[in-house]
Amino acid sequence: MSESIQSLVPSHGEGDVNTSSLRAQWQRQHLNQATHEMLKRDAAVFMHQSVSTPCLSAVRRVHGIFIEDVSGRTYMDFHGNNVHHIGYQHPRLIQAIKDQLDSLSFAPRRFTCEPAVALAEKLTSLAPGNLNRILLAPSGNDAIEMALAYARAATGRHKTISFWDAYHGAGFGARSLGGGSHVPQWSNWPAPARQ
Numbered sequence: 001m002s003e004s005i006q007s008l009v010p011s012h013g014e015g016d017v018n019t020s021s022l023r024a025q026w027q028r029q030h031l032n033q034a035t036h037e038m039l040k041r042d043a044a045v046f047m048h049q050s051v052s053t054p055c056l057s058a059v060r061r062v063h064g065i066f067i068e069d070v071s072g073r074t075y076m077d078f079h080g081n082n083v084h085h086i087g088y089q090h091p092r093l094i095q096a097i098k099d100q101l102d103s104l105s106f107a108p109r110r111f112t113c114e115p116a117v118a119l120a121e122k123l124t125s126l127a128p129g130n131l132n133r134i135l136l137a138p139s140g141n142d143a144i145e146m147a148l149a150y151a152r153a154a155t156g157r158h159k160t161i162s163f164w165d166a167y168h169g170a171g172f173g174a175r176s177l178g179g180g181s182h183v184p185q186w187s188n189w190p191a192p193a194r195q
């Protein structure tokens, strides 16, 4: 394996990376041919990614706390990225998303709109103390990166404390927070002056 390819192999120190013989044996025993073929196609076109590589199986349907795979097995999902709170395919959420797509699918942030303000008001009414403004982030990683930037700006300090080997997202800042030294001392130069 070439050095550049080897560097793409997921690190066993980071999250749910399972390349053990037991995982392979389980897959041989329990997954059907269609699943093996999909896993092969997936591995051929997706870059290896710590925390989720290699895929365990292929999903066919999700509902409530359940994941059904292509081989017909049903799993209870105790992790549930982004759907921990209400379960997969909650009918009220599906209906609300459909209604919003039909009425106002996107608003550039230079324009405000009723649903955005209503959501912000709801969240600030639930938050404790003087937490009375919000900023929406497109992902967990972005939320962490933004929080790091704001904490620095608010405190004037630059060090953070975190648990070693924790996962906070795939960006430079979030990964560094989990213990990796991904952010070297960058040289920053002033932007060129406008003529």
Ligand SMILES: Cc1ncc(COP(=O)(O)O)c(C=O)c1O
Pocket: 081, 138, 139, 140, 141, 142, 167, 168, 169, 170
């Ligand atoms: C604890 C934790 N923090 C941060 C993240 C990153 O979230 P996202 O994938 O939305 O960037 C994840 C994602 O799995 C997570 O589990």
